[in-house]
Amino acid sequence: MSETPTSWPTPRKFAGAGPLRGTIRVPGDKSISHRTLMLGALAVGKTTIRGLLEGEDVLATAAAMRAMGAIIERSEDGVWSVRGVGVGGLLQPVQALDMGNSGTSTRLLMGLIASHGITATFIGDASLSGRPMGRVIEPLSEMGAEITASRPEIGGGTLPLMVRGSLPAVPITYRLPVASAQVKSAVLLAGLNTPGITTVIEPVPTRDHSERMLKGFGADLSVEEADGVRTIRIRGEAELTARDIEVPGDPSSAAFFIVAALTVPGSDLIIENVGLNPTRAGIVTVLRAMGGNIEPLNQREVGGEPVADLRVRHSALTGIEVDPALAPSMIDEFPVLFVAASVASGRTTTSGLEELRVKESDRLTAMATALQAIGARVTETEDGLLIDGTGGELLAGGGPITTHLDHRIAMSMAIAGLVSRDGVEVDDTRPIATSFPTFETMLSERAS
Ligand code: S3P
Secondary structure, three states: OOOOOOOOOOOEEEOOOOOOEEEEEOOEOHHHHHHHHHHHHHOEOEEEEEOOOOOHHHHHHHHHHHHOOOEEEEOOOOOEEEEOOOOOOOOOOOOOEEOOOOHHHHHHHHHHHHOOOOEEEEEOOOOHHHOOOHHHHHHHHHOOOEEEEEOOOOOOOEEEEEEEOOOOOOOOEEEOOOOOHHHHHHHHHHHHOOOOEEEEEEOOOOOOHHHHHHHHOOOOEEEEEEOOEEEEEEEOOOOOEOOEEEOOEOHHHHHHHHHHHHHOOOOEEEEEEEEOOOOOOHHHHHHHHOOOEEEEEEEEEEOOEEEEEEEEEOOOOEOOEOOHHHHHHHOOOHHHHHHHHHOOEOEEEOOOOHHHHHOOOOHHHHHHHHHHHOOOEEEEOOOOEEEEOOOOOOEOOEEEEOOOOOHHHHHHHHHHHHOEOOOEEEOOOHHHHHOOOOHHHHHHHOOO
16 A cells, blocks of 8 residues: 555455355465565575565565665566675665555664665555554664654654664664564664674564574574573674575465354365464464364475464354463464454453554554444453454444554454354455455455
């Protein structure tokens, strides 16, 4: 989504139309897709990428890397190639980098630019322009970057902002004050072109795709774990070597179809090639604890990440108290978990979810309001939702639901439509294209 809307809101009603059956394959992982383009653009040689997510967020990263000198192409059969500039070789972009809706592109690229001798301006859509950037501005400034942001009173600054990189940057040891893979990755990526060793201390583990992939591209990176605290060290002025990458399917996208198959009676669906990195698989743990029948088949490794096909069958779900320690491993899956909880029996309690308030929208308020509007029994607390489920009965339905430029609100409420009597109208489906452009087609076809 760009700052100037190029199309009108596209409302749509989603309603139940029978069980989900057969086999589907969700698109590539968004987090991994961003990182392959970024590291490919910094490597020496030609990286090829199969299974790249062709969603707007990832395309924003591709455009930014092109604007800084990488040559990025897509073949007719969907294989991407990236010819990198080498660490230290990023060029000054001529125009502002338009990050659209993508927080990951913004924060990780701010890190990359922070240790290059270039200056870049970041702009984004209304949702992204309201999100806090202080969390990356703080460590990157410590490393020497000069960052000028709008509205410093909102979360330490928002877009539009300008980053003037520091050459050389200063290596730091940074203890993450918030469990955020984006902040961790921003510092590690800045560390790539910083002399000496940059250290990130992570008291609560978050998705580790950056660490895995940096190692895969040949960076000197070590991870030490003691009492649950991870210390990650990267040696700077690294040389990265191009490689061939296959991106596994996105568990965050699979989650919508997992919840759909669990809650729509008669469903028996196989979702192929789902990434099951333990730092991402919390949703499967929680849905299983609620009684969900999710069976991993054909477990294997794809692109250095654990992957399986998931067989998901309709199940009677029971509400549980979700352990807040699981939150980082399913941070993007709470909106759709709330939908599952709305039709489970008994109460589901969630807490420790303050971070959901600073995603593409305030996902606690957005989901509480949306679910209440379609007849679910939901109470919003400061840091979570309490949901008393229907025990398998359909929700009433209704709408239009306000999606607040948030793809995951739109898709979660589409799934809620499948378990409603009258269907659920979503006010705007356009944001879905940021992460899962084929969602609506796959949902109408149900299975191949
Ligand atoms: C992401 C990290 C998470 C997640 C986002 C993708 C990443 O954000 O919500 O969708 O690719 O590193 P935070 O780091 O803000 O938790």
